[in-house]
Amino acid sequence: MSTDSRSVLVTGASGGIGRAVCARLAQSGRALVLAARDQGRLLALCDELQSVRPGRYEAIPVDMGDDLAIAAFGERLVDQGTVLDGVVMMPPQMPPTNDCMPPNDTWRTLFQRSFIGPLGLLKAAIPAMQPDPAQGQRVKVVIISAITSVQALGNYATSNVLRCAWLAEAKTLAFALGARGIHINTLSLGATLTPDYMASLQRRAEQAGVSFAQRLADETSNIPLAKYGRPEEVAVVVEQLLGALSDHMTGANLLHDGGFTRAY
Template sequence: MSETSKVVLVTGATGGIGSAVCARLAHAGYSLILAARDIGKLEAACARLQRLGGQSFRWISVDMSSDASVTKFAQELAAKATVLNGVVLMPPQMRPTDECQPPADTWRQLFQSNFIGPLEVLKSAISIMQPEPSQGHRSKVVIISAITSVQALGNYATSNVLRCAWLAQAKTLAFAMGERGIHVNTLSLGGTLTPDYLASIGQRATRAGMTFDERLAAETSNIPLRKYGSPEEVALAVEILLSPFSDHITGVNLLHDGGFTRAY
């Protein structure tokens, strides 16, 4: 099977990281199904990709905080009669919070939008995968998470819980589906210079009376590589995990954090 015949679903496709992932995979020859909430942004993203020519780029809107929206997404995905070869799943980002004991309603909302909804989307995607390991055809799932999956951060209390849940779920799926030829790996990101994150650094610099470069240097001083990642670097890592490179890799969490996480 050639790369040009492979179809990958990308959720969070209109965000800073998702846009870079879609561009990278499009250049590599994949056909894509883009998923996100905002229909206008999805249409614009597909139009940009179509200008590259050659592949198929489609979209399905989904709000992962809504059961009804997730159900509709699954129906539309199945109706397209597309065999998926890969999924890049990006559960929604969580706002920083140092509240270690949030109220029950907060937990219910976060588990719905950041775990239950995305997991249902993933289940619907896996249901239309048709790997044939004996023929060398394997299906790849890449779940993009955060370093709170492996390293607790004080101002990301809820993320510390939910990102760990994703690592456990990915490991479980990897064991359950390996025999079918479905690979499930996770990519845990440290700071990544998306447009939103660049803006937040600028705001922090202004509040601290620093230049942008001074603030960036201060924030990355505890990272061995002394830098944050770029969306393009994340996109390259995703492409590699979707490629034959991972044909004997599953259930693995790849840290993409410049060496920030120091655990063995």
């Protein structure tokens, strides 16, 4: 059974990293609110988590591109009396592109889905938080980002912009919400071997006419730890950031990239 009446909200819960985060938190006895668009996948995940460890897992579908759906999501949390002591915010991915000046409509869609929408969801979730730092009750928000938050990458032109916007917003929120006991930290990932990422790696291997293992070795040869991250490794760090590790940390941006980023 869950050991805590408070819940952690995980957005992008049914994705490659989200599933690993949910499994890890469920193993630790955390109650979870799972969010993404596809309700069927969320409900299936709730069932899987029950088999990992019986507990309180709730699926609430929401589309980050839809302001009305986001407002309804927040109202539902409050109406049903959900109390959040953690949020793992995973803004939907920006697809790789080297087009640094895409059409205005592309920018509008990306900003809505990957910045304005997720930020709106976080805002809508704040009334469901009841931090009380004097009693040691803190709320930990972990925003999943990418290493384009600290360095521009040629093939991630729109990600370069949006991740920096998130970094600035996270730091600003950290200042605004710190005294209330709400912590905002960012975890910037390098390439992580989700099923989708493995499939794209397989395609690149086939295009290059080499084996999967060879392609993986080639792509990771410029990473000090000579490997890509695994979703389970991300989940360990997220769990720690939701816990006592971050009791005196807010506004921080941690890199989870095997040492790939050269900047200090």
